[in-house]
Amino acid sequence: MFEIRIICDPADTDRVTTALASAFTTGSVRRHPTRDGDRTRLYLTADHHPAPADCPIPExxxxxxxxxxxxxxWTARILATAPCFTELGREFYLRKAALLDRIALLHETDTLNSDAExxxxxxxxLLDLDQPGIICAPRHxxxxxxxxRTHDHQ
Known part of the structure; x- marks a missing residue:
């Protein structure tokens, strides 16, 4: 991950941020005027797009x-027997996220897919638990x- 700072004409900010988003996986853009007030400073975190081999398709x-x-x-049994949420481990959160991803994929053609959210x-x-501050497509x-995990358990 790296941070990008750009100074540009205010009229160019949308074009610049769109171009950066197509080239990198970007975080939110922070905008500030330059000291003279004539231009805009843009700050954003970015990372390279993941390589296709790193992101398996759902199947x-x-x-x-x-x-x-x-x-x-399995998720219900774990929740029923856990003394508190802080003791749930990474395995739980990974399997829960995968389960919710699979459910969302069943309804991915719906325009209002609350399962996707x-x-x-x-x-x-899970991403914040594993690697805080990393920018990538969370479901990927x-x-x-x-x-x-599946490969390691075989």
Missing amino acids: QAYADAPSIGDEIG TAEAAALH YVRQQYAR
Whole structure:
């Protein structure tokens, strides 16, 4: 990850941020006027787009996954027996994020897909748990980590 600072004409800020977003995975853009007030300073964090090999497609990532029903049951059992949420480990959050991603994928053609928002939130939680400050597509990160977990458990 790296930080980019750009000084440009205010009329160019949208064009510049769009070009950067197409070249990199970017965080939010912070805008400040220059001291003279004539131009705009843009600050944003960026990272290289993940390599396609690093992001398995859902069918690859979840090929050996238990059924959605079994994963719901596993998640419910863990939650029922956990003394508190702070003691739930990474395995729980990874499997929960993968489960929510799989559910969202069932409804991905819906224009109002609240399952996708829930899956994104769970993926962001896992990403923050693993690597705070990393910028990448959270659901792709879940698929990558789930595929690695499955490979390591075989």
